[in-house]
Amino acid sequence: MKKIYLDYAATTPVSEKVYEKMNPFFSDCYGNPSSLHSQGRKAKEAVEKTRKNIKNKLNAKKHKLVFTSGGTESNNLAIKGLAYKNPSKKHIITTKIEHDCVLNTCKWLEKQGYEITYLSVDEEGFVNLEELEKKIKKETLLVSIIHANNEIGTIQDLKKISQICHQKGTILHSDACQSFTKVPIDVIEEDIDLLTINAHKIYGPKGVGALLIKDYLNVEPLFHGGHHEEGIRSGTLNVSGIVGFGEAINEISLKDIEHMTKLRNKMIKELKNIKDVRINGSLEKRLCNNINVTFKDAEGESIVLHLDNRGIFASTGSACSSNTLKSSHVLSAIGLKQEDSHGSVRFSLGKETTEEDIDYVITNIKEIISLLREMNPL
């Protein structure tokens, strides 16, 4: 059976190039970068070269880059790390459409006595900038806003957001796990104080990420240990993973972005031909590989399982598929009622996706939707 993976926003495969780069660091160049001997120095050299390359990619001339275990850790480190370091400011602003690791970090801080403001978004998923400006106060320690949303693909204007934050004297953190290498980011030009990135969304390995931190900012470490990463993140460095991360940043080319954009537009156009569908998120400022669609009178878990049975891998924001039985907080933030969000499916494309893949998916999704709608008693 044909296998079409359309869940690249969940994770990507490790590319062959990345895999090859990582390989020597398992059993050949396996030294601990903290060791003084030449094996250790070789590993350290590889790590530092990677650090430089990633910083260059983001124009991070005034930032330090700390390697972590991934997006979740980087977001935790940014928010909690800053909070622990600055106990006098107890107000944090974020949005209703953040990834769970930001939302749940903020909710946890709420229990520790922090005041958290969750900004609303419009029906396309854009943060209300006037609301942002109004909500920043003297006690506001940090604003944390996701760059490109993982569910609906809407890309925020970080430059405008950072201008507002800095005019009002607060710090901006952004989770860029979905956008990194797909949307150009220049942390000097856009003036971003802290930025979360990771490897496994860009053809790198799982379990590696990084946090960029403006040089003059300090965060309290979450892990205490052997003073790795200038004491900000202790733990022996994941050398092979870091090297893989460094290679992965070159995986998605401008041509790949154009290719994915073209296929995304084709798929959205053909999905719109199906009766009673809604495309979620912005059509203009949207990740090149994201499609989020709601089918009326069909349930997301059923759709995804039928797709899986036909070799197509996608994901859903339906309440019925989540472990909490709550529908996607992102879809409710853009105004979908719970009863309307059950039939939501996210397709996320990769650079390997072909036009034939899209045709195959469209043919099958049409069959599945009519099959499920036939079963609807209403």
Place this chain on the structure above:
Amino acid sequence: MVEYSKKVMDNFFRPKNMGEIKEADGVGKVGNKVCGDIMYIYIKVEKKENKEYIKEIKFKTLGCAAAIATSSIITEIAKGKTIEDAKKITKEDVAEQLGGLPPIKMHCSNLSSEALKRAIDDYLSKNK
């Protein structure tokens, strides 16, 4: 994502007795749009030697795999049973016949025994 047994998947992909009975003797409706599962069970009842049997049973369901599979399996369990016995079918019986259901699906999507009860009550109320 929750994990389903093979039996659940079989009933989900190849549901038994899916459809509507046009002149049903009883219809049982459960669920609502907000929770996402809506289930209708249709029955035809036959009287034999003073007893009432479920002669035909069909379902229509909008919902997740568990909702569809529990609908499908109950039509198989209930077919040919007397209405007294059919009313005794519980959620647990349905889950057991499916080789178990994920705990989270036990209450939200395992609605078919309730739908069947309502279909029988609907029949009884019309045939007093």
